[in-house]
Amino acid sequence: MSFDIQGKLYEVFEEQQISDKFKKREFVLEIPDGSYTQYVKFQLTQDKCSLLDQFKNGDEVKVTFNLSGKPFTKNGQTMYFTNLQAWRLEPAANNFGAPAGAPQQQEAPSFYSSDADNDLPF
Numbered sequence: 518m519s520f521d522i523q524g525k526l527y528e529v530f531e532e533q534q535i536s537d538k539f540k541k542r543e544f545v546l547e548i549p550d551g552s553y554t555q556y557v558k559f560q561l562t563q564d565k566c567s568l569l570d571q572f573k574n575g576d577e578v579k580v581t582f583n584l585s586g587k588p589f590t591k592n593g594q595t596m597y598f599t600n601l602q603a604w605r606l607e608p609a610a611n612n613f614g615a616p617a618g619a620p621q622q623q624e625a626p627s628f629y630s631s632d633a634d635n636d637l638p639f
Contacts, residue, residue, distance in 0.1 A: 518584050523609045524548035526576045527556060532566050542566040544603075546580060559603040568606045577609035 527547040534540045541562045548555040559582055561568055572578055582603040588595050 519581060520584060521579060521581050522546065522548060522557075523577065523579045524557075526572050526574055526578050529569055529572075529574065539563070540566060542569060544569055546578070557601065559601045561603050565604055568603070572606065579607050579609045581605035 524546040525548075526544065528545040530543045532540055532542040539562070541560055543558055543560050545556050545558050548557060559580060580603050582601050584599070585602060586597055586599045588597050590596075
């Protein structure tokens with residue numbers, strides 16, 4: 518499952534070397550949600566850790582991520598873990614859906630004319 522979300526880069530954590538073969542880097546995205554702001558933590562792994570290098574706190578970004586979850590049972594009690602695995606980061610689009618820095622789309626022309634073109638038979 519792949520999802521996209523846009524928000525402000527709130528905090529970036531250092532890369533962590535978990536084992537000889539696994540590394541991760543986490544970051545928090547500030548996402549406006551009506552009158553409440555959400556702070557959502559994402560994770561990058563392996564070669565994707567460097568995707569954050571081109572951004573700084575406060576940058577508006579679009580994050581593409583996978584949602585995954587799994588159970589973990591210990592001492593007869595099951596807990597569930599959810600992970601937001603980011604795999605693409607890019608500068609956020611402006612309010613009109615065009616990439617940042619792209620020219621704004623002009624207003625569409627009107628098809629209504631008040632001239633004497635009104636010679637319809639009805």
